[in-house]
Amino acid sequence: MRLVLGLVILGGALALLLLSGDDRPVLGMDPDQFAQLAMATGFLTVIVAGFWHQFRDRMGANLTALMAWGALGAALVAGYAYRDEARRIGDRMLGAVRPGSAVVASDGTVTITRRADGDFHVRAEVNGQAQGFQFDTGASSVVLTAESAASLGIRPSASEFSVRVSTANGVTVAAPAFLDTLRVGDIVERRVPALVSRPGALRENLLGMSFLDRLASFEVRGDRLILRGR
Template sequence: MMYLGLIAIGLVLAVLILTDGSSSIGGVIEPDQLAGLAWGGTILTLVVAGFWHQFRERIGENLRNLLIWLALGLACVLAFSYRDRMQSVGGRLLGDLRPGTAVVGPGGSVTVTRRANGEFRVEAEVNGRTQSFAFDTGASAVVLTAENAAALGIRPEPGEFSSRVSTANGTAFTAPILLDSLSIGPITERRVDAMVAKPGALSGNLLGQSFLTRLPSYEVRGDRLILNGR
């Protein structure tokens, strides 16, 4: 390899001498450009020759290392090329392992997997704090239990539980409130009308129509609840 490089450099020098450096070579390349290529070629030849000498001494181990690096490079290229599909598969797997987790899909949609008991339990943030909700299209509003509302610093007076809200399990007395924000994954709605159920009236929070009707759409597809944000 070293000898081939030296021969090539010698040919370049011969061409430079014969042309006297006064005109372009073949009408394509200027003599100074060719000289620059020759200099660069000399450096590259020396580097490659030194590398090849080191490589040849431990060719078995070096070939194995080279194949490992090629495999890692190929894996990186494939991971980048299929990153969207891999993210979708990873999110679906997370949703199956942790039902209720908001898995973000294309266009900012959110998918929640049905739990083993058949209900959709949605993890959301209310005023910046995590709360768990049962998806309930029969609830006319978002409803918090008195205990969960107290954890958020919301404590209606006894006389305020004068409103009624319809749920899938019947009617409950509630106190109307206004939530600063309610977020499920990237979907965030602000100033959401909600209710606090009378103590002991409900066993869990309900994700009802005062939030759901703000969304462009939502649907249940098999064991998946899909919420579409704006």
């Protein structure tokens, strides 16, 4: 049936061309344009009719599939349109499930959720590498454990351990260093002064005042640590 319909269209177009002569317009088009349009329409009719025949034979299943694809397309469009809101919601969920993860708000503030042990563990990046820090306003500087510093390629010589620092294990000495970048969420500080502790002196890196003093502000509000960059 679909082949017959296509042939009827092509036959009708041929008849019009024959009746109009060689140079007379056909339906406002020159003969060549009309012939091309007629052929394209005939072929398209055959293809669409064949598709409809297949679609009609399994109407229920095909409608279900069509609705599913339509819903998927609408979800993709909505996801793209509201991608920023979706990202913020995802960040909040991650911060609640994984304390220490930086949650970036629309105003640029970064929020850290307190751990179950009562401390703020901050997941950061130092020179592009992931590092964990304990938030510590009592530390005058960012302090890296010897192991963390070594993983970053910072290995002070014995003679460089000349700065006296107080830790939970008592007074020890540390070596001065500079961090090319220190990132927490969207807050990035460059050339941050830091100290490298002796092996075994610290169990965790400390996020101290050499980084915190560079911020516009920071505050603890309940179980949240809120950082604001400049």
